[in-house]
Amino acid sequence: MLSVFEESAGYRSVLSLERLPDPQRTHVMWATSKDFGMSGLRFGTLYTENQDVATAVASLCRYHGLSGLVQYQMAQLLRDRDWINQVYLPENHARLKAAHTYVSEELRALGIPFLSRGAGFFIWVDLRKECEKEAVCVIMCASVKYNIRGPALIPRMKTKHRIYYITLFSIVLLGLIATGMFQFWPHSIESSNDWNVEKRSVRDVPVVRLPADSPIPERGDLSCRMHTCFDVYRCGFNPKNKIKVYIYALKKYVDDFGVPVSNTISREYNELLTAISDSDYYTDDINRACLFVPSIDVLNQNTLRIKETAQALAQLSRWDRGTNHLLFNMLPGGPPDYNTALDVPRDRALLAGGGFSTWTYRQGYDVSIPVYSPLSAEVDLPEKGPGPRRYFLISSQVGLHPEYREDLEALQVKHGESVLVLDKCTNLSEGGLSIRKRCHKHQVFDYPQVLQEATFCVVLRGARLGQAILSDVLQAGCVPVVIADSYILPFSEVLDWKRASVVVPEEKMSDVYSILQSIPQRQIEEMQRQARWFWEAYFQSIKAIALATLQIINDRIYPYAAISYEEWNDPPAVKWGSVSNPLFLPLIPPQSQGFTAIVLTYDRVESLFRVITEVSKVPSLSKLLVVWNNQNKNPPEDSLWPKIRVPLKVVRTAENKLSNRFFPYDEIETEAVLAIDDDIIMLTSDELQFGYEVWREFPDRLVGYPGRLHLWDHEMNKWKYESEWTNEVSMVLTGAAFYHKYFNYLYTYKMPGDIKNWVDAHMNCEDIAMNFLVANVTGKAVIKVTPRKKFKCPECTAIDGLSLDQTHMVERSECINKFASVFGTMPLKVVEHRADPVLYKDDFPEKLKSFPNIGSL
Numbered sequence: 001m002l003s004v005f006e007e008s009a010g011y012r013s014v015l016s017l018e019r020l021p022d023p024q025r026t027h028v029m030w031a032t033s034k035d036f037g038m039s040g041l042r043f044g045t046l047y048t049e050n051q052d053v054a055t056a057v058a059s060l061c062r063y064h065g066l067s068g069l070v071q072y073q074m075a076q077l078l079r080d081r082d083w084i085n086q087v088y089l090p091e092n093h094a095r096l097k098a099a100h101t102y103v104s105e106e107l108r109a110l111g112i113p114f115l116s117r118g119a120g121f122f123i124w125v126d127l128r129k130e131c132e133k134e135a136v137c138v139i140m141c142a143s144v145k146y147n148i149r150g151p152a153l154i155p156r157m158k159t160k161h162r163i164y165y166i167t168l169f170s171i172v173l174l175g176l177i178a179t180g181m182f183q184f185w186p187h188s189i190e191s192s193n194d195w196n197v198e199k200r201s202v203r204d205v206p207v208v209r210l211p212a213d214s215p216i217p218e219r220g221d222l223s224c225r226m227h228t229c230f231d232v233y234r235c236g237f238n239p240k241n242k243i244k245v246y247i248y249a250l251k252k253y254v255d256d257f258g259v260p261v262s263n264t265i266s267r268e269y270n271e272l273l274t275a276i277s278d279s280d281y282y283t284d285d286i287n288r289a290c291l292f293v294p295s296i297d298v299l300n301q302n303t304l305r306i307k308e309t310a311q312a313l314a315q316l317s318r319w320d321r322g323t324n325h326l327l328f329n330m331l332p333g334g335p336p337d338y339n340t341a342l343d344v345p346r347d348r349a350l351l352a353g354g355g356f357s358t359w360t361y362r363q364g365y366d367v368s369i370p371v372y373s374p375l376s377a378e379v380d381l382p383e384k385g386p387g388p389r390r391y392f393l394i395s396s397q398v399g400l401h402p403e404y405r406e407d408l409e410a411l412q413v414k415h416g417e418s419v420l421v422l423d424k425c426t427n428l429s430e431g432g433l434s435i436r437k438r439c440h441k442h443q444v445f446d447y448p449q450v451l452q453e454a455t456f457c458v459v460l461r462g463a464r465l466g467q468a469i470l471s472d473v474l475q476a477g478c479v480p481v482v483i484a485d486s487y488i489l490p491f492s493e494v495l496d497w498k499r500a501s502v503v504v505p506e507e508k509m510s511d512v513y514s515i516l517q518s519i520p521q522r523q524i525e526e527m528q529r530q531a532r533w534f535w536e537a538y539f540q541s542i543k544a545i546a547l548a549t550l551q552i553i554n555d556r557i558y559p560y561a562a563i564s565y566e567e568w569n570d571p572p573a574v575k576w577g578s579v580s581n582p583l584f585l586p587l588i589p590p591q592s593q594g595f596t597a598i599v600l601t602y603d604r605v606e607s608l609f610r611v612i613t614e615v616s617k618v619p620s621l622s623k624l625l626v627v628w629n630n631q632n633k634n635p636p637e638d639s640l641w642p643k644i645r646v647p648l649k650v651v652r653t654a655e656n657k658l659s660n661r662f663f664p665y666d667e668i669e670t671e672a673v674l675a676i677d678d679d680i681i682m683l684t685s686d687e688l689q690f691g692y693e694v695w696r697e698f699p700d701r702l703v704g705y706p707g708r709l710h711l712w713d714h715e716m717n718k719w720k721y722e723s724e725w726t727n728e729v730s731m732v733l734t735g736a737a738f739y740h741k742y743f744n745y746l747y748t749y750k751m752p753g754d755i756k757n758w759v760d761a762h763m764n765c766e767d768i769a770m771n772f773l774v775a776n777v778t779g780k781a782v783i784k785v786t787p788r789k790k791f792k793c794p795e796c797t798a799i800d801g802l803s804l805d806q807t808h809m810v811e812r813s814e815c816i817n818k819f820a821s822v823f824g825t826m827p828l829k830v831v832e833h834r835a836d837p838v839l840y841k842d843d844f845p846e847k848l849k850s851f852p853n854i855g856s857l
Contacts, residue, residue: 003034234289268299273293329352368493381475384477397469461484465484495568601626613642
């Protein structure tokens with residue numbers, strides 16, 4: 001149909017046939033190269049039942065599945081039936097007919113026979129007579145027809161024909177080179193209209209008049225999500241995994257009467273556009289852009305003419321219902337209702353908004369941003385260390401609803417000087433000075449400096465949900481107490497606000513003091529550090545807000561290259577400066593390499609030999625290393641040691657230290673290390689093999705068997721070591737645990753403070769120190785394997801078992817507090833899960849299970 005240009009010629013689709021007339025000689029081919037002139041798209045299909053044809057064609061090109069981009073473009077093209085039927089086909093048929101008529105007439109004039117049909121792009125001609133006269137044809141021996149195979153016979157051309165074809169080939173080659181240079185040489189059709197310094201002034205920008213009847217976009221589509229309203233195909237493949245953002249040229253929009261639609265672009269929006277244009281996201285080529293940012297300032301709805309601003313947005317050259325357009329707004333709504341999202345109709349445009357509620361926020365589509373506080377740039381608040389402060393709770397907002405203020409004042413009366421409720425100073429003249437002052441009765445305080453005197457600071461909703469005071473509170477290192485029902489906290493898609501704030505329902509406002517008192521002091525100090533770091537990283541400037549917004553959108557489009565939870569939330573103080581996260585570790589180490597078992601022993605020879613015998617049964621064991629920690633007694637003679645299938649090496653230490661088990665011995669050649677005590681005889685080979693398989697999938701974790709937990713003791717106001725069976729785990733004991741040998745190096749040479757010496761002096765807690773080390777470097781939790789509830793030596797008595805001694809438990813609690821003090825944080829992560837084999841609890845025959853002997857006591 002597409003190539004039938006003669007109206008008299010009949011057309012019948014092959015799809016309408018019940019069966020092919022001769023399947024071995026009927027072949028169906030179609031491609032966009034001919035019917036649509038789109039050879040570069042490489043979109044086509046061949047249907048044939050003849051294997052010889054399929055094999056022959058396969059030697060000419062490689063057939064494969066189509067990319068998503070090609071499929072999308074073709075779907076868009078074929079979906080536009082009106083354009084195809086009313087525009088493209090009539091024009092294409094007319095051109096095909098004209099070309100066919102011209103070639104046919106020339107062939108007739110030359111007396112060359114041909115087959116004339118009213119369809120197709122080719123004409124079959126009979127050149128046998130010309131070949132006999134001029135010898136310019138290529139005669140090929142076709143094996144299909146003659147059932148022979150041999151070289152092609154190419155008769156010698158005459159000189160004049162040879163010159164003709166060489167010239168023709170040269171012209172075609174030059175044309176291809178010129179086309180390639182034009183196609184791939186960096187150029188831009190619309191780059192002259194890019195965002196640049198000169199166009200940031202409204203004095204010289206073009207004036208665009210908006211007629212009163214200009215189109216207005218639809219209101220924001222609340223059903224929009226990234227997979228429904230965002231065109232990811234515009235972003236395409238990017239080797240740097242960064243979206244490209246285009247900023248429209250600045251224009252001045254006026255109505256029919258010449259009245260400007262909006263005021264001059266604000267300083268904050270100018271800073272925002274500058275930050276984007278100076279970043280790696282920016283492109284001045286509109287055709288390469290994935291995201292479009294208008295130069296129309298909608299940060300503050302109070303300055304906008306709603307209808308006219310919407311009309312201006314609709315005038316943007318790539319608006320397309322707002323698809324892939326990003327609007328920034330910090331002050332939405334207006335009196336009397338103060339909506340929580342921008343009132344300007346924006347259709348499908350993404351909104352980075354500063355006051356979203358759960359009713360207006362489109363999860364995973366919009367971005368909740370902070371309301372920028374100008375005081376951030378005007379006031380330099382030096383960082384104040386965490387710890388108790390003069391006031392327990394402060395409220396410093398002005399213009400609060402009377403009911404809220406009554407509740408706050410009631411708290412102040414009840415709890416005395418630990419609560420401070422501030423208000424606007426009535427005895428100061430209006431102006432910049434009064435903005436930076438707060439009063440309580442006749443006492444005047446500097447704002448925001450007073451916030452640094454409080455442990456907790458109230459952030460209440462005002463007329464708008466989003467309040468600039470949140471930024472001031474974070475800057476002061478005060479823990480924000482957010483009392484604003486349904487408020488979507490800034491960047492909550494990636495930031496873990498539980499680590500930096502306390503959210504209290506409005507109905508619980510009268511109980512806020514008791515709620516805050518229940519938080520442990522250690523946790524409060526962590527929240528103070530986190531609050532300050534959130535401000536430094538994401539709230540400090542307009543630039544920080546803009547780049548964080550683009551990074552969130554970038555992570556959605558390139559999720560495989562997204563920033564991790566730890567990178568978003570862990571302040572630099574939590575990470576060591578001397579070591580980096582061991583991201584060089586392989587994703588899954590090779591199974592063939594196996595693991596090295598390190599057994600620390602002193603003089604329990606019988607138990608040691610039993611451990612060696614059991615561990616040697618593990619298929620993945622590569623080497624067994626015994627660390628002999630007794631300088632007063634020699635190891636057994638070689639003939640007495642168990643005979644095992646892998647190398648057995650004994651290392652004698654110079655001094656009896658627990659840290660000897662974590663020394664980076666040269667004998668360790670595998671990446672995986674199994675640390676195991678000389679009395680751990682209850683583990684089966686299946687349990688050890690399964691533990692190794694789990695470690696291979698998580699090579700940066702501690703993977704072990706006996707689990708332990710750290711808890712906060714509210715009465716003693718310090719950390720406590722817990723060894724009883726619980727639903728949570730934050731440590732695994734290295735008496736039986738897998739880890740990467742890299743951590744032996746860190747433990748020996750990079751352990752902070754005096755932890756290593758402290759462990760050796762007390763002969764305790766080397767396993768807790770290793771848990772702290774790994775958690776602090778990686779920011780990840782341990783993994784407990786197998787569900788064994790009682791992990792102990794059956795033959796051991798309470799006297800022989802060191803870990804059963806009550807004094808020992810007290811010392812281990814002191815270890816946790818000591819290590820947390822040295823690290824300056826609590827790096828241990830609490831989890832509520834473990835790793836079990838897939839068929840562990842299923843009612844299947846044992847022979848079907850990879851690890852049948854697991855969990856038995």
